[in-house]
Amino acid sequence: MEIVSQLIMNGIIAGGIYSLIALGLTMVYGILKFINFAHGETFMIGAYLAWTFNIGLGLPFWLSFILAMVGTGLLGFIIEKIGYKPLRNAPSWAPLIISIAISIFLQAFAIMVWGAQIKTFRTGEISQGIPVLGAIITPIQITILITSLALMLGLYFFIMKTKIGKAMRAVADNKDVAASIGINVNQTISIIFVIGSALAGAGGVLVGIEQNLTPMMGVPMTVKGFTAAIVGGIGNIWGAVLGGFAIGFIENIGIFFIPSGYKDAISFAVLLLMLIFRPRGIVGVKKEEEVRG
Amino acid sequence: MAYFEHIAILIGIYTILTISLNLNIGFTGLINLGHAAFYGIGAYTSALLTMAGVPWFISFLCAGVVASIFGFLISVPCLRLRGDYLAIATLGFGEIIRAVMKNWVGLTRGPLGIPGIPKANILGMSFSDPIHFLILVAIIAAITLFIINRITKSPFGRVLRAIREDDVAAQALGKNLTYYKVCTVCVGAFFAGLAGSLYAHYITFIDPTTFTLQETILMVSMVVLGGMGSVSGSVLGAAIIVILPEPLRFLNMPSSIAAAMRQMIYALILILLMLYKPEGILGEKTFKIRRKSLWNPFKFLKGKLSGGT
Secondary structure, three states, X not given: OHHHHHHHHHHHHHHHHHHHHHHHHHHHHHHHOOOOOOHHHHHHHHHHHHHHHHHHOOOOHHHHHHHHHHHHHHHHHHHXXXXXXXXXXXXXXXXXXXXXXXXXXXXXXXXXXXXXXXXXXXXXXXXOOEEEOOEEEOHHHHHHHHHHHHHHHHHHHHHHHOHHHHHHHHHXXXXXXXXXXXXXXXXXXXXXXXXXXXXXXXXXXXXXXXXOEOOOXXXXXXXXXXXXXXXXXXXXXXXXXXXXXXXXXXXXXXXXXXXXXXXXXXXXXXXXXXXXXXXXXXXXXXXXXXXXX | OHHHHHHHHHHHHHHHHHHHHHHHHHHOOOOOOOHHHHHHHHHHHHHHHHHOOOOHHHHHHHHHHHHHHHHHHHHHHHXXXXXXXXXXXXXXXHHXXXXXXXXXXXXXXXXXXXXXXXOOEEOOEEOOOHHHHHHHHHHHHHHHHHHHHHHHHOHHHHHHHHHHHOHHHHHHOOOXXXXXXXXXXXXXXXXXXXXXXXXXXXXXXXXXXXXOHHHHHHHHHHHHHHOOOOHHHHHHHHHHHHHOOHHHHHHOOOHHHHHHHHHHHHHHHHHHHHHHOOOOOOOOOOOOOOHHHHHOOOHHHHHHHHHHO
């Protein structure tokens, strides 16, 4: 019983982070209809930026966190302007391949700037866990969970209550109609990239403070985030949150049954199964032919 | 000299990989990001079989067949998916295969890899000398080139191009899309498996780190650089991408930085190509050799004979 509640707790914490990643991916897919493979690398760069500000420059952690989000938001803006905007009308494989190239570029960049060896935020001793409902969670994990929930709540109010949020929903719904009623589609897409990338960067920092930083840490995240987006129904923002938590659970319960070396493979397997059997997601309302060729 | 032989062998192996991937990406429009998995499956199959005592040539063919079987298994469910979903599904497949290579220690020795793979030999004729192995690779690359060129020129290949251009239209003409797509993936996987076998028996050591997503990206860069849907472009793309980062070797950088630098060059090439020349160097053009002037040694008689009668 203790193990089960521990696994569920771990699932919730991991789920919060996967949701942050999935949000950016699903927003971009909802509008531009391509998988942003560079999203996981934005996540990784976020972790490294926070590490540089916090450990390297000695800034307080909360400030490093915000600066990392600003930095990755800016990165998302630049990536969109340089890489994806010129290809708006190209066949769908073109932005796909360029996003893969950008992700490889950012990985190589991280290796050259920060080195291939592992970096860590941990400086002091490992803090004592707190028992919650039979599970042990550390203060860091509580920080992760609260921060990710707060960010999602913030995004919810931004999208539902502000004018820009309304424009985002309109563009996601129908780009052409949105343009015809005077919404600046390009600007809205930029905003979506900035927000999505900042959220991914935040996710990177949150993973970074608990685990270690490596230049390759973003690769499985792209797939997990996309799996979460698919589980929740691609393009559906709240579905992505649900999907993120679902993936967190499945993964953590899964390693109870199969060797932990296959942890990353679990989400890939879920992705394949979802694509094959229920490509429109659990709560998705997208039409089948959008997925099937 | 040994260095140039090494480069040439690598170009040969990558040519096989690139042409077979081009059959998927360039000719049929299937964004397959799991090609390194087929490559790896081939390498492991061949290495394990030879070390169990099977003659090299048999395990070489088995490598292709096993990779092809995996190609079949993955393509049947995945090919019902549209372009970018297919990309992420095949990427997931590749990562699962790599997780298996890393974790099924009983079979693959996991991260330790398999050392001491015997060199290739056919009926007692050993290819342990690099120059002999180079000839072998060149022959197999040429056969691959020939077969895939024939496939793309055949009516079958025309259907593939039709699927790439407009799959709905191709379906409306009564073409069974799944059949064609599964076939191309299986053929592509077969040749990737052969390339894997060549690699394993050339380097004589394999481990899961060789068959990563980066490897697939490398092959995709070769395909895109040479030109999607151009067979001869694939050869050119493979050669350029293998040779291009080689000067970095002489700059005396730490190996991790050099590897990153290489990745960066590939990435930049891909980005610039996509932005400025998405059709690649050769586009869909291929070098055409005029068949008559090559194959008909009695051409000079032709006019005279027909004129005489």
